[in-house]
Amino acid sequence: MPELPEVEVVRRGLQRWVAHRTVADAVVLHPRAVRRHIAGADDFAHRLQGHRIGTPSRRGKYLWLPLEDTGQAVLAHLGMSGQLLVQPHEAPAEKHLRIRVRFADALGTELRFVDQRTFGGLSLHDTTGDGLPDVIAHIARDPLDPLFDDEAFHRALRRKRTTIKRALLDQSLISGVGNIYADEALWRARLHYERPTATLTRPRTLELLGHVRDVMNAALAVGGTSFDSLYVNVNGESGYFDRSLDAYGREGLPCRRCATPMRRRPWMNRSSYFCPKCQRPPRITP
DNA sequence: CCTAGAACCTGCGAGC
DNA sequence: TGCTCGCAGGTTCTAG
Numbered sequence: 001m002p003e004l005p006e007v008e009v010v011r012r013g014l015q016r017w018v019a020h021r022t023v024a025d026a027v028v029l030h031p032r033a034v035r036r037h038i039a040g041a042d043d044f045a046h047r048l049q050g051h052r053i054g055t056p057s058r059r060g061k062y063l064w065l066p067l068e069d070t071g072q073a074v075l076a077h078l079g080m081s082g083q084l085l086v087q088p089h090e091a092p093a094e095k096h097l098r099i100r101v102r103f104a105d106a107l108g109t110e111l112r113f114v115d116q117r118t119f120g121g122l123s124l125h126d127t128t129g130d131g132l133p134d135v136i137a138h139i140a141r142d143p144l145d146p147l148f149d150d151e152a153f154h155r156a157l158r159r160k161r162t163t164i165k166r167a168l169l170d171q172s173l174i175s176g177v178g179n180i181y182a183d184e185a186l187w188r189a190r191l192h193y194e195r196p197t198a199t200l201t202r203p204r205t206l207e208l209l210g211h212v213r214d215v216m217n218a219a220l221a222v223g224g225t226s227f228d229s230l231y232v233n234v235n236g237e238s239g240y241f242d243r244s245l246d247a248y249g250r251e252g253l254p255c256r257r258c259a260t261p262m263r264r265r266p267w268m269n270r271s272s273y274f275c276p277k278c279q280r281p282p283r284i285t286p
Numbered sequence: 287c288c289t290a291g292a293a294c295c296t297g298c299g300a301g302c
Numbered sequence: 303t304g305c306t307c308g309c310a311g312g313t314t315c316t317a318g
Contacts, residue, residue: 002312080295
């Protein structure tokens with residue numbers, strides 16, 4: 001999916017096109033899309049009916065729509081291939097349309113959850129004091145959150161016996177970072193993905209965090225990253241950051257710093273892209 | 287308690 | 303043409 005910048009692009013779209021509208025009804029077309037809603041599809045649809053949507057929020061790759069006056073929110077995760085689209089009622093159903101939400105107004109548009117691989121989904125949850133859905137209490141603040149604690153993150157890295165890319169993808173340490181932006185930030189920081197986290201000095205950690213923020217902000221400024229129609233904003237439009245990637249997907253292409261051919265390594269059922277010269281492997285693999 | 291790896295899905299492009 | 307394989311931006315569960 002969509003990593004933080006892409007999810008934030010979607011959140012902004014929901015803010016503009018869906019916030020403050022009242023739900024008329026919801027239709028669940030595929031039960032797997034609401035599997036996190038334990039009470040089931042019918043309960044999910046019924047509980048949305050008649051409620052007004054508040055201001056959409058996001059933490060990491062999760063976003064949620066508060067239902068006013070209920071103490072609950074519709075939590076969304078896009079998984080690998082999920083999309084939230086605002087479409088005219090009459091637009092033909094997408095091939096992987098999973099959930100449809102109609103509104104009690106005359107704007108003529110509806111909210112659609114479309115998801116090819118069904119790793120994503122919607123569900124309804126109680127919110128805690130700060131408005132966070134209770135089931136994502138374990139998700140760390142993301143690096144664009146003003147309350148993200150850089151020092152605490154560094155201490156956590158020192159405490160762990162794992163490698164830096166695994167840590168960047170650990171949503172309970174830092175949220176919103178996925179495979180693309182991890183590789184991009186590591187390339188910018190000249191760090192190998194298998195560098196043990198316990199060896200990072202405080203300045204190194206802070207520098208890495210700076211690169212994570214820079215690359216995410218740069219992606220956000222151009223609407224996120226997309227290689228194809230799978231990653232789009234609520235209007236179905238793709239972002240342009242794929243043109244600015246320095247590491248991800250550049251196997252065999254010259255490193256933009258030193259011209260050494262970039263490499264791809266199988267890693268955790270996916271890939272890591274890096275420059276073998278700028279990003280030297282650690283001496284001892286943990 | 288902690289970490290690494292597999293499982294969960296569908297579709298697409300490459301290679302035979 | 304059609305089959306199989308590898309691959310895809312994530313999370314979560316299990317085994318060790």
